[in-house]
Amino acid sequence: MPKPSKKVGSAKGGKKLSKAEKEKQLKEEAEKKAKEDEEDKLRQEEQSKENKEREKAEAAERRRLEQEERKERSSQLEHLTGLIETHTAVTQNIHNERRKAAKWERYMLCDGSPNPSIPGEINTYMNLWRENTDRANIKDVLDDSHLVLSLINELDFILDDTPPEDILCSEVTQYKNTKLELQKLLQYKLDISAHKILLLATDRASTETLNFEWVEGNDTITLCLWANLCKNPRIKSFEFKEQGFNFEIPKLLTLSDVTYEILFTKFDHLSHLCKSYTPRVKQKIVEEVTVVEEEKKDEEGTDKDKDEEQPEIEREETEDVMAALRGLNEDKEETKEQVKEEEIEEELPPADTDMKTPEPVEYEEFDGDEDIVDLRSYTPLGSIIHFRLLTLPPQPKHVNSWVMTELVDCDLKEEWYIADSVNPEAINEKEKAEKEKNGGDEETKKKEERPSIGVTIRLPKDVCFFEEPQMGRWDDEHSHWKTDGFIDISYNEENRFISFKTAYFGTLALFQDKHVNMPFQSWEIRPRGTNSAVLTIIAAIVELQIEIKDNLCCLTQLDKPELSGILNKWMTVPDLVKTMQAAGINVFPDPDSSKYCDTTAKNPLTEDNLYQQMALTASCMAFTRSQWNANVNDKNRIVIQATECLKDEPPLEEDWNLYSVSKMRSIKLKMTEFDENFSEEHAEGSSFFADMYHMVNDVVSVEGRKRIKETSYKFYDSLYSLLSLTKPVTYS
16 A cells, blocks of 8 residues: 655654655655556556456367367267168168058958959949849848948058058049948948838837837947837837937827937048048248339339448448458457367357258138037047938738738938927918917917927947037038037936937037147156056046057056956057047147147157157156246257166156256256256256267166167157157147
8 A cells, every 4th residue: 555645844853845855755656656557557457368368268168168069969960860760761661561561461362352442343342232132131231331341441541551652642532532432332231221121110010019119230330220100199209228329209200100210330431521620731822922022112222222321331431441450450369269260160060950940830720600510629429320310111011911012212211300499481480470460379389390309318338528528410511510409408427328409310429629638737658678668648637558569559557447448458559549539538639739728839840859769768768747848938948857767667756857958959957846946057967968869878877778779660660659649748
């Protein structure tokens, strides 16, 4: 610290300083102060220089680490890409060989069945079956239906299993038309067989009730017929107990020569005709003309602005050049260093070597009326019920020893019936009569010639409904399902019955929300050994387990006892999906399902890559959901929990670790699942990796790495397909 200056007018001994001494003293103090300021300035410059050198060294070290990371990342991505390409090529080859073997087996099949993919064979078969009157009774038709349904399923399998690049558009159209013709032909043969039964209704009438009742069926089709031959007005309803179907009989129909037909089919040959059966991608319209005109205007305006602003630009450029010349010498060394660094960086691979993320696909909104069923949101479950009112054909008459039969065409005639409550003509006549009579007779008011038909249906035992089913009827004219015409709907969940009144006869179906079990509450993949794993999904309502082993999988656990028939049956992934969806267990989102339920939006490319890497490492690594995946609010970051699991038992809570996966890197996080706030700080001793696959290889044991190397192509393909179909990362 500088000493305080002496008072100007004082000195030792009390003598006053002379003017020269005062000036000398002031001069010394000024020199001393200037020296101290110069020292402070030099010290600050030295400190600034040291700070600058330290920052430069830190930046250089940071760049060096980034360059090393980019080199390592490029190497890891190249290795993973080669691995995935190998697995993809091998699995595609396996499927191609399977398709070739199936074609050869089909060619060598000598059971008399036609090949539905060959027009000549299938057309010959359909013509012969249509003209064959010797096998027109119901038992023969039901026997023949097995072959027809197998041919339809074979065409469906070809359409679903064949890659788009291996099938022509003309072949797709041909197969779809063939399938439609087979479906129509099957219905035609069922109608012919029903007509033959009804021709002898009086001869087959019950001796107790004097009415006609007939039930015939197999495992996929059941035909029920009933006619009130005695025309007893006291019969108000009838029930097919085994089939669980009860219907009311209006008084008007009691006195008519009609028959009630109830045809149960476990297949749906109608929904694929609906407009909303498949998702429709929204088409983007580019207005090229408008864009061109706007560009021309912008160019003209730019030229004018350039002419006006040219003097100002020249002045600014001159000033910039002078400033650049002044600072050129000062930054010469830094510029040389930056050039060297840029040259080094240019030699390195780009930071992002992944493919560009595709733009999200947008789907069209449902544009139907409120009473039209949107098949993107709802799906039919259980049997399709064809509830028809038919005209009873002329019955044989016994005259002495003669039997007189009227010859009629072999086709069923539907009786027209629409409830007065929805019939426009009946409504108009009723309103006109009320106006003319001004009240009139009370009995005429109360009487309804054609009331709605009361129906009670027992829900099938092999299908699970998680909420009250929605009733729908088929509109054949417009080819869609509708919900109008149903009143007084009552659902008994305990006894599994649904009752309602319908204004129409026709084809009925029970519908359930497709996304009733989405999004999922949680999910977990746990190894059970090499090439074996268990996928557990706790959905919105149901909890289930799917075991995967090599190229097969099975549903091993389900908290719905009524569906025990589909448990522990090994099948391929596509067959498992169809079986579960037919039973009402849908945990497989459609491409447009995000429009109908809440999801956690993530980069689709990162998500798909993660599923591939999980399939490669699932023989030794367990994965499960993390709450931070949704709470992090970062579309490009996926957060999951994972831990090595070499024993066939669930991991403990403290065993799980958090991992952050993005397009650029995968890291092990320091935080735990139960922390209050999210932190990107990585765990001590952990390194950055380009992907989850190399991260797992770094953290697992020698036994774990051995299992990863022994992962088979079939197991990888099955698990990757299952993960891609359930999408647990975004739908939980």
